[in-house]
């Protein structure tokens with residue numbers, strides 16, 4: 001039976017797996033013990049790759065929707081129809097009339113990832129959106145401002161660390177993000193076995209918190225205050241040192257002045273942590289032989305997200321832990337592909353939210369579609385995304401999308417978003433493509449390199465994203481050229497032709513050749529489980545700080561202004577004023593081991609078992625409101641209301657409730673039968689698109705103000 005060595009493409013952990021096949025069937029999926037990064041770890045989702053591949057609901061042929069009915073068509077007809085509709089919107093209303101939304105799985109898919117830049121450039125629209133603005137943009141902006149490039153992300157060197165401070169992440173379930181670290185359960189246990197400490201700051205006693213040395217509840221949305229106070233303690237008590245960053249920073253005194261007003265005693269009530277504990281954490285962090293502060297999605301999806309993430313890395317720098325084994329370090333991948341990034345080159349039309357990394361925040365997409373005038377979005381391309389369920393006030397975006405003149409989705413599922421498309425272009429399974437991760441090797445806790453060849457020959461007549469975007473680009477340019485000639489101008493050359501004339505293999509091979517290890521494709525292919533390039537290496541400041549003077553910025557004007565805004569909010573009582581309202585709660589999200597954002601709920605093996613879309617609430621809150629475990633509750637926010645079962649648990653911080661994201665498969669016209677049988681509700685029918693993170697406009701998905709009451713509605 002053929003055995004194939006692959007990297008699981010479902011999440012950032014990129015675990016090594018082996019897949020045995022018989023014909024076009026998957027017979028078994030197992031952990032690859034020889035993978036140098038994942039060391040034999042996999043999670044239950046890996047087995048579901050079989051379900052995803054064999055899913056009867058998976059769309060395999062292009063389809064066109066007319067008057068509510070889908071019809072299978074040839075690729076030629078689908079591409080012609082898609083290009084004509086997109087072209088028409090741009091011809092009549094200008095380049096910005098076309099918007100794009102790129103979702104999460106494209107980062108895990110080599111042909112999609114490599115094809116996108118050329119395609120997006122060719123479209124020429126300022127209205128580009130992606131899941132990154134409901135995810136890690138604040139972290140990326142923070143490192144862009146501090147280190148000079150949006151992917152210069154220092155990663156906790158967990159395998160050598162003596163102290164890991166985790167804010168807003170639950171890697172035992174998520175398997176790590178902006179920190180590719182498969183098997184965090186083992187890696188955290190090893191920290192503790194070495195005599196080190198793991199401290200988790202989270203409004204819920206998460207799975208990671210349960211495995212940690214210490215857990216402290218924090219009020220949702222207050223991480224910037226906590227980090228300010230940790231830094232203030234460090235300076236006040238003279239605990240800092242620059243280590244490898246000595247002589248390489250500017251703005252140290254300004255940083256000290258900025259954090260000084262945020263003493264632990266002043267922020268304690270707003271953060272929900274005793275001043276003595278805050279001071280102790282700062283002392284422990286600085287006294288540890290090595291320490292890493294890891295801030296992730298919980299700290300991004302809040303109002304002061306960029307500031308919080310910036311402060312987290314400032315703490316790493318001024319405690320001497322940047323570029324130090326056991327601290328935070330810059331990985332050195334065998335091949336990488338990322339520019340410096342950009343900020344504020346343009347703004348959104350209505351709310352004036354800033355561009356970052358060539359994109360606008362998706363929280364403003366619905367108003368850009370709904371509001372008439374020059375620059376109004378009339379057509380949309382989505383690829384590998386489900387913004388109807390994944391973005392704040394998804395229900396509003398859903399009805400905005402339904403009002404578009406034209407929509408194309410490049411996606412293998414007919415889901416809450418793609419059901420609204422006029423043309424559905426389904427790419428073939430990633431298991432039929434070559435895979436090499438250009439993103440996650442750059443974020444990994446160990447340097448490795450692994451290339452995976454297709455498990456199956458491509459299904460006859462199937463196209464990868466590379467082929468889809470190449471054909472769509474060529475057809476769009478052909479139509480533009482016809483217009484130009486008809487108007488008496490010259491024909492237009494296809495600007496994407498050279499890009500698409502190469503192949504993904506050629507790209508990887510070029511990047512490897514110019515990379516630090518001088519590897520070739522053949523070198524990597526010779527080791528099917530992946531080549532081990534060793535632990536993270538010092539010298540990362542030299543390699544990854546990309547400001548022209550090579551210096552780390554410990555101060556930036558925008559950060560300073562955010563700090564002033566934060567101080568005013570603290571003084572104005574913004575963090576404490578609703579504390580006593582009886583039915584008012586702050587809503588947070590959660591991830592679960594057996595789900596993956598909104599799109600794996602159709603896997604039978606994952607979705608079976610108890611109802612998972614429940615509202616978590618602390619027993620003291622439940623008894624005050626007279627609510628019993630298992631009863632139905634209604635949760636209401638400014639934008640909407642949902643009803644779901646109550647789960648009473650002391651995992652929750654009092655005053656805070658939690659709903660997992662990605663559910664809400666109640667919409668008509670989808671083709672995800674297993675998901676629809678256990679639909680749950682969408683937390684993003686409660687999150688508010690009208691408020692955004694202060695510097696990059698990221699969606700605010702945590703600390704959402706809601707009321708909870710006994711439900712009179714039947715639960716769907």
Ligand SMILES: Nc1nc2c(c(=O)[nH]1)N[C@H]1C(S)=C(S)[C@@H](COP(=O)(O)OP(=O)(O)OC[C@H]3O[C@@H](n4cnc5c(=O)[nH]c(N)nc54)[C@H](O)[C@@H]3O)O[C@H]1N2
Pocket residue numbers: 011012104135167168169170171173174175176177201202203204206218219220221222223296297298299302588589590591592593594595596597702703
């Ligand atoms: N099983 C599974 N794995 C996944 C995914 C999935 O859906 N399912 N999704 C993948 C994706 S796309 C991503 S981006 C990563 C994300 O990976 P992580 O960043 O680890 O995200 P979460 O698991 O959501 O953990 C976030 C934690 O932040 C806490 N939190 C919420 N609000 C706050 C706050 O204001 N302050 C603090 N300090 N904590 C807060 C939550 O309670 C939660 O425990 O996971 C990836 N892995």
Ligand SMILES: Nc1nc2c(c(=O)[nH]1)N[C@H]1C(S)=C(S)[C@@H](COP(=O)(O)OP(=O)(O)OC[C@H]3O[C@@H](n4cnc5c(=O)[nH]c(N)nc54)[C@H](O)[C@@H]3O)O[C@H]1N2
Pocket residue numbers: 102103104105106109112131134135136297383384385386387389390391410411412413415427429430465589590596597598599661662683684687701
């Ligand atoms: N309230 C709340 N909202 C959140 C979050 C949260 O924590 N709380 N998390 C946010 C985060 S971190 C993220 S990343 C987003 C995710 O948001 P999105 O990326 O918008 O949504 P997904 O649920 O990941 O949807 C993935 C889509 O990709 C398709 N797909 C799967 N594989 C492939 C492939 O190989 N090629 C193509 N072309 N398509 C494929 C699936 O069919 C599905 O339609 O959600 C965000 N939304």
Ligand code: SF4
Pocket residue numbers: 008009010011012013014015041042043044045046175182
């Ligand atoms: S943690 Fe699970 S889903 Fe993520 S890469 Fe590993 S096996 Fe796949």
Ligand SMILES: [Mo]
Pocket residue numbers: 104135
């Ligand atoms: Mo994400």
